[in-house]
Amino acid sequence: MSAALRPGQIHVESACPLDCPDACSLDVTVADGRVVAIGGSEKNPVTRGYICAKVRRYPEHLYGEARIQHPGIRSGCKGEGKFRRASWDEALGLVAARMKAVRDSRGGEGILPFSYGGSNGYLSQDTTDARLFYRLGASRLLRTVCAAPSGRAASGLYGKMPGIAYQDYAHANLIVVWGMNPSVSGIHLVPYIQEAQKRGARLVVVDPRRTRLAEHADLHLALHPGTDLPLALAGMRWLFAQGRADRAFLAQHTHGAEELARRAEPWTLERAARETRLPAADIEAFARLYADLSPAALRCGWGPERNRNGGSAIAAILALPAVAGKFGVRGGGYTLSNSAAWKDVDGMAAAKAEAPPTREINMNQLGDVLVRRGEASVDLIFVYNANPLMTIPDQERVRAGLEREDLFTVVFDPVMTDTARYADVVLPATTFLERTEISRGYGAFVMQKADAVIPPVGEARPNHEVFAELCRRLDLARPGDPETAEQIAEAVLASSRRGAHLRRSLDENGIAFLEEGVAPVQFVDTFPRTADRKIDLVPEPLDREAPLGLYGYQPEPETGRYPLALISPATDRTISSTLGELHRAPVPVAMHPDDAGSRGIREGDRVRIFNALGSVRCRAQVDAGVRAGVVFLPKGIWSHNTESGTTANALSPNTLTDLGGGACFNDARVEVEPAGPA
């Protein structure tokens, strides 16, 4: 809500493009060209005038000590974070010269652009940056650290059909929140869940931790990490076996129902109970509730994809509303990512370059790639919109790569991240409040445009300007290339069949909505975006891709030596690792009292969490809200949050999910021991 203004202050509208589903409309208070406060505005009808505590602290991000104010060239050792001040001309001259040298000596594939998630804005990624790296013939990055398996599964079954709108959860009589914690991410769903509960709706939460939402659930299924697939298949088997599958819906709207039933058949309640470590009666209670209550809204998060079976798990979860016939009514169906609702807007349209036939590099295996020498090496990495040292699995191998003296590293970021400390050149980037941006939610069905609220801090520049300048310096610019924010916005919006409407709506109101309206109902207003508008329950490409076939279960990776499952979900402090510089307090590892007691660990003790990949030293938090056999160290923390400077990613394998090449963070298996006094 807007705060009252003091003399000299003004309100300026903006919109949040950070990696969060909600896409809040913002009301920014500005005085003398500086942001003094940020709150929500009513423009986005879903977020309704309030924002998260994370972004309320954004002024500290803008003006804090970690802000990079001008270009810098390394003057200390790699990782030390020491830079001498440089002009933009000198810094970009050096970067362009090194790019040219790598391309000329061993080809463009020696260059790796690395970006992910720092902004979901159309203007800060896949524009002039893609043009530069495509025309250079650089290696191509597969952006798979999040949402790749779920995207593959959703596309395979439904062609990425838009999901239930947040506001329609208020109409549900059963809500299932599976592998997601909306109390800390995508927070605007919570009031709609509460509204439904006040009406008498039942709530089921599937999560290894007793989250705030789980405390208010009618049924909390605290499953063992990585066993979402057995749980979903057992629920499905029960529906088929008890005659509760909606045969009429399956016959009319799906392919593959019999094959799906055949694949679910081995998953008795008892077998699923052994894998999930849940009581069989609880799994049955879930299946019964799901069969009995309608409308039933299923909110599927990204937790279930973060393991070896992640793609199949998401596919099985998303198949449940089809099997039980939950579509066709307001508040019925599922929500995953709604980004594809804007599928006819081509985010790459401003690049004006074709992807070259160069090698693809899966970002989850960055460490392996960076430590390589010889012909297959990467000799120059350009990091923007990302902090890979803190966000990519197998952290110590990523660090070893960044320590290579013969790797030239450029980091273009608003703040001095842990990755930036390893840079040879740092470049100051604008935040979304210092540039024009167009962004869309992947929860809320809105697209918004916002102009700069303040001038750039220090010498910061927007992404599109810097990459356009590098194109010019490397003789890669061509007449007619969109280079300004206005030209890029025009190219992106013009790619849509509704481009003129979107443009008008964004220019006049700052916001645009889907063609299907603000809250389309699945199988009424919106249908699967498959060739025949039917759900493909066992799509052949997915079946071929998964190592054991779609819905095939790869067993628990626990070993006698490393018996605890490490999970690293999001918290209410950071958006992935964004804003991590603002949270300097030590972060503990949470563990169940039984696991702590059997290891002689008490609340607040120093501990070492370790496996064959690495170790983390921090304090212990003894917490009965974490299920036994599981330990929890949050996602998105920075090196200053632990004693060792390492985080959960130092313990995460760089193995890949069954579909989509995703990250298997939740397959980390570890041991914890007392670390003694400091």
Ligand code: SF4
């Ligand atoms: S991070 Fe999410 S909840 Fe927070 S302001 Fe941005 S869109 Fe809103």
